[in-house]
Amino acid sequence: MALSEQDLLLLQAIQGGLPLHARPYEMVAQSIGMSEADVMQRLDYLQEIGVMKRLGVIVRHHELGYRCNGMCVWDIPNDRLEEIGQAFSAYDFVTLCYERPRRMPDWPYNLFCMIHGKDRDVVLEQAERLVRENGLEDIQRDVLFSTKRFKQRGAHYGMCSPAKIKEVVTCAK
């Protein structure tokens, strides 16, 4: 999945968001010296090959009332990881699901999923559903609630200087 310099430039150009303008792709194209047609063709392509998972409205969960986010971490036996990872991803309340390395002895967890909920009980109940419906009662796990957001913004790979958003929020107990 090799990306050209131009694809990287294009992704960089839209990482701050598409402009609210009648011809947004033309504006993006002009900023990086491409044609509007090429920008649209490359975006179609990047979407098709899965580099761009989606293009659209990026909502802010917290401001929509989803004030609680629980990072659920699991120590899944390696031979069940694929199956469980795919199963978790099918739940509509799971917004991320990644395999990450264990760091023994301190950190035994190899599967991470994020659950956004309107409060703590909802998140815990949803985590329990994952346990119950996937037969994970004996699996070591934890739910790490965020109690404060120090910083949140879209990903920038060090190529431009975005406005930083720093906010303080709490998750109701």
Next chain:
Amino acid sequence: MDDIDKKLLNDYQRGFPICAEPYKVIADQLGLEQEQVFARLQALKEGGHISRIGAVIKPGTVGASMLAAVKAPLDRLEEVAEFISGMEQVNHNYKREHDYNIWFVLNTPGQDELDDAVRLIEDNTGLIVLALPMLKDFHLDLGFAIKWH
């Protein structure tokens, strides 16, 4: 927020039109003028409901990124969090209820810069960074179905 705002939030998280006049397409779908779509999206942005109209990029395909955490002593929590938030490479930084109490995401152009950022944090805070790069992404990310009640 009315039903049209809710539609804008729910129905356009993916499949944003890739054509010369995408907002015109949306306006037609919602029975609005394009100017009204701009006004509503602008208001949703200003109200903090959306951060942008943009792309979600598959992790690891553009630049390097990594989830990481540190165990900050409680009396140093704010100071350590502030140092980490102040780094250009950090885009998310959360306090979480755990011995590992500061969790953040690093984004850099490449792996070397990622290693440099980890070293910078360790040198400046005296804390060991728990480095948890993504090994596999199971999630397709079709957007998030908002429940209004």
